[in-house]
Amino acid sequence: MKDFSSKTAVVTGAASGIGRALAHAFADAGSRVAVADVQPDALERVADELRAKGAEALAVPTDVSVPDAVSALAERTQEAFGAIHVVCHNAGVFAGGLSWEAPLSDYEWVFDVNVWGVVHGVRAFTPKQLEHGEAGHIVITSSMAGLTSAPFCAPYYMSKHAVLSLAETLHLELEAKGAAVGVSVLCPELVDTRIGESDRNRPEHRKRGGPSHPERDLVEGAIKQSTGTGLDPAEIAARTLDAIREQRFYVVPPDGDPWRVACDARLDTIRDGRNPGSVVPGS
């Protein structure tokens, strides 16, 4: 897909961070943009920002962990804008802690959003992206966490490995079908967003009980602090649109970036049959 003008793009997790930046980038490129998020007030503000720059924008409050809500988002987008071309399955949350101490509710919540949210999105949108026969693209937000492993963040890293695999599978399947819909997996390094405050939108039924744990406090504190030093989300959005134009699947940091080095080190470790080492920057 080379030209985004007068095309329809959908972005989940669009009320903040990378999703908001993606929505702006598609609007700047001339697309109609449907934005979805579980936080309605912030979502409406983003839709207003897009309209203020002359774009057509539709805000649909959506919890991506609820399959019917994601299907309703797909229906509403199609009703409002017609053919759906680009879908960014981007909503995501973070929780840290020792694997055996993290409460089940952490695993469930992170998987609800980061894995099931993407599965529901792919099932609801892909048939609609295929049915009109025009060029389209699917972007799944994984992370460099999907290509590496680190201590004290099992639910998050596991979720990002899972959607990376789903993205690779989708790519192979759509290619096998000769479809006009491409796939990219977005694997950012550290980005300046509110991911460290993911709890702000954690639903009641997935709330944590019990005591806090030192490793959890350490890693969640570090995420909160370090994201402020991360890249501007606009840079990640620009990288993503370039990758779509170039039909590039892996959207990763540039060569030489410490996360690329960590990813190479992990692959070398596997190839050489050595045991895992701590390869993630800062771990």
Ligand SMILES: NC(=O)c1ccc[n+]([C@@H]2O[C@H](COP(=O)([O-])OP(=O)(O)OC[C@H]3O[C@@H](n4cnc5c(N)ncnc54)[C@H](O)[C@@H]3O)[C@@H](O)[C@H]2O)c1
């Ligand atoms: N910030 C980083 O350093 C970084 C690095 C790699 C990957 N990512 C990934 O980027 C994606 C976007 O995160 P971000 O960093 O912009 O964080 P963010 O917190 O700024 O934005 C995430 C958005 O997702 C929304 N969201 C949460 N639960 C939802 C749900 N159930 N349904 C719909 N929306 C929901 C939040 O309300 C929020 O607006 C995530 O998938 C994250 O894992 C972030």
